Amino acid sequence: MTARTSRGRRPGAPDTRAEVLAAARASFAGKGFRGTTIRAVAASAGVDPALVHHYFGTKDDLFLAALEMPVDPRQLLVPVIAQGSDGAGERLVRTLLSVWDDPEHQVRLLAVARSVLSEDGATLLKDGFIPVVVGPALAQLVTDRPDVRVPLVASQVVGLIVTRYLIALPPMADMPAEDVVGRVGPVIQHYLTGDLP
Amino acid sequence: MTARTSRGRRPGAPDTRAEVLAAARASFAGKGFRGTTIRAVAASAGVDPALVHHYFGTKDDLFLAALEMPVDPRQLLVPVIAQGSDGAGERLVRTLLSVWDDPEHQVRLLAVARSVLSEDGATLLKDGFIPVVVGPALAQLVTDRPDVRVPLVASQVVGLIVTRYLIALPPMADMPAEDVVGRVGPVIQHYLTGDLP
DNA sequence: CGCACAATTCAACACATGATGAAAAACGTC
DNA sequence: GACGTTTTTCATCATGTGTTGAATTGTGCG
Numbered sequence: 343m344t345a346r347t348s349r350g351r352r353p354g355a356p357d358t359r360a361e362v363l364a365a366a367r368a369s370f371a372g373k374g375f376r377g378t379t380i381r382a383v384a385a386s387a388g389v390d391p392a393l394v395h396h397y398f399g400t401k402d403d404l405f406l407a408a409l410e411m412p413v414d415p416r417q418l419l420v421p422v423i424a425q426g427s428d429g430a431g432e433r434l435v436r437t438l439l440s441v442w443d444d445p446e447h448q449v450r451l452l453a454v455a456r457s458v459l460s461e462d463g464a465t466l467l468k469d470g471f472i473p474v475v476v477g478p479a480l481a482q483l484v485t486d487r488p489d490v491r492v493p494l495v496a497s498q499v500v501g502l503i504v505t506r507y508l509i510a511l512p513p514m515a516d517m518p519a520e521d522v523v524g525r526v527g528p529v530i531q532h533y534l535t536g537d538l539p
Numbered sequence: 540m541t542a543r544t545s546r547g548r549r550p551g552a553p554d555t556r557a558e559v560l561a562a563a564r565a566s567f568a569g570k571g572f573r574g575t576t577i578r579a580v581a582a583s584a585g586v587d588p589a590l591v592h593h594y595f596g597t598k599d600d601l602f603l604a605a606l607e608m609p610v611d612p613r614q615l616l617v618p619v620i621a622q623g624s625d626g627a628g629e630r631l632v633r634t635l636l637s638v639w640d641d642p643e644h645q646v647r648l649l650a651v652a653r654s655v656l657s658e659d660g661a662t663l664l665k666d667g668f669i670p671v672v673v674g675p676a677l678a679q680l681v682t683d684r685p686d687v688r689v690p691l692v693a694s695q696v697v698g699l700i701v702t703r704y705l706i707a708l709p710p711m712a713d714m715p716a717e718d719v720v721g722r723v724g725p726v727i728q729h730y731l732t733g734d735l736p
Numbered sequence: 737c738g739c740a741c742a743a744t745t746c747a748a749c750a751c752a753t754g755a756t757g758a759a760a761a762a763c764g765t766c
Numbered sequence: 767g768a769c770g771t772t773t774t775t776c777a778t779c780a781t782g783t784g785t786t787g788a789a790t791t792g793t794g795c796g
Contacts, residue, residue: 501698
């Protein structure tokens with residue numbers, strides 16, 4: 343939309359760097375890492391591709407820069423765990439939604455989610471995030487058999503994220519957060535503390 | 540692995556076409572559509588890239604060919620529905636697993652799943668598959684508010700597929716099918732017929 | 737055998753992509 | 767106002783991709 347021709351520095355003090363970063367976030371969130379091209383990001387920011395490289399070196403660097411200010415999931419889980427097992431399912435879903443529904447976080451989380459799901463970055467989730475970061479925390483909420491319960495929780499959480507945010511399945515995507523909490527929370531609670539065969 | 544040099548037709552009667560197709564299936568299943576290159580498929584089949592095009596025209600055609608012999612989900616759901624709402628959750632999970640655990644089906648289903656999740660093919664799931672194909676069928680099992688219950692079922696099913704097959708999360712991936720049925724089935728049943736706020 | 741046909745590879749094109757280095761234009765400072 | 771610095775574009779390269787057409791070798795049929 344921006345017709346830019348002349349070479350050299352632009353007049354005024356436009357924060358082009360921030361625009362590039364925003365464009366990159368949007369593209370990574372929508373199309374994942376492979377689906378994002380430096381040229382498309384540049385075009386969407388109304389800028390020459392070389393400028394993208396000038397500000398953020400390589401494409402990997404740009405990806406990392408787009409993910410800055412991440413959420414520390416362990417930090418978030420602290421209050422969920424502190425109140426014990428009772429109602430932990432609902433608290434967990436509420437906490438999850440509070441960060442995923444925040445647009446600022448959402449673009450970053452979508453970017454990493456897309457890339458984790460599509461490419462071989464699945465290892466990151468499988469060998470890193472779930473067992474190392476989130477597993478031990480959840481294990482504190484669980485009565486027994488954490489090795490079975492934690493992945494069951496993961497399956498419902500992943501399904502929620504995929505349907506509500508990644509593919510934005512209509513009734514799932516625009517359901518008020520508290521409705522989701524009331525409907526999915528009990529299932530999580532069941533996986534955490536209910537009877538399992 | 541196969542050192543092939545000489546030009547022209549190979550001696551014997553090797554079914555090269557089938558090998559190419561198998562390589563394509565594996566690659567589409569593992570890396571999705573974008574992540575799959577004709578050259579890689581050809582190399583994996585020990586064959587020149589041009590041969591891939593010779594047998595299956597364009598890359599899109601190859602993708603379609605790799606997906607041949609699909610499962611008709613409506614067909615599969617018939618017996619699940621016929622027996623009524625009681626125990627439908629477990630039957631649904633069992634049916635789902637029976638097709639996804641079959642290696643023959645799995646490569647094809649993984650290919651389409653990967654591509655649906657990564658690229659903008661999400662529309663296919665969102666506007667086509669879930670509301671048109673699977674939604675009306677499930678609606679027959681549901682006591683009330685199908686517009687809420689069907690997507691909830693979808694969220695748990697998607698989560699199951701992603702964790703068990705796409706990222707192969709260890710305890711989820713190698714859990715015996717009947718264990719999954721016993722653990723996830725009741726949750727599906729709850730989404731179908733249980734109390735919802 | 738001779739000959740049509742199928743199977744297979746080679747060489748190459750056109751294009752998109754990530755990346756680089758040099759040049760031009762505005763800014764800030766003395 | 768001169769000058770170094772920052773911001774921006776241009777031109778270009780190397781590489782990987784999908785795709786095509788010609789060339790080569792084996793098979794099967796008369």
